[in-house]
Amino acid sequence: ALTCDDNASQTVDSACITYLLSKWGREGINQFSVTSAAHDLSIQIQSYQTDNPGRVGVLAVSYGTLWLDRFLQIYPTVVQA
Missing domain, CATH: 1.20.5 (Single alpha-helices involved in coiled-coils or other helix-helix interfaces)
Structure with missing residues (x-):
């Protein structure tokens, strides 16, 4: 699932973006479309x-x-x- 932290947060902020990029990478994030x-x-x-x-x-x-x-x-x- 695409969440903003390991606790399934849906709060989108700069910390969320950093977390997602560290977890999925830029190419991985592009697959969620x-x-x-x-x-x-x-x-x-x-x-x-x-x-x-x-x-x-x-x-x-x-x-x-x-x-x-x-x-x-x-x-x-x-x-x-």
Whole structure:
């Protein structure tokens, strides 16, 4: 999980940024993105479809709508929109 300290703090300040960079590095931090999440979901769906062929429906609410929008931009035919 992406938290600001070892106690799962969500307070974003300079100490948080320092902690995250020390834990993940700049390249690691760049992997936490909506686009990366879309790619991860695609891998999960494709793995599922190996044993369960067909289209998959995904429901998104709140922040998930932004995330699903990015997913559909990259993979428009993987799920039912």
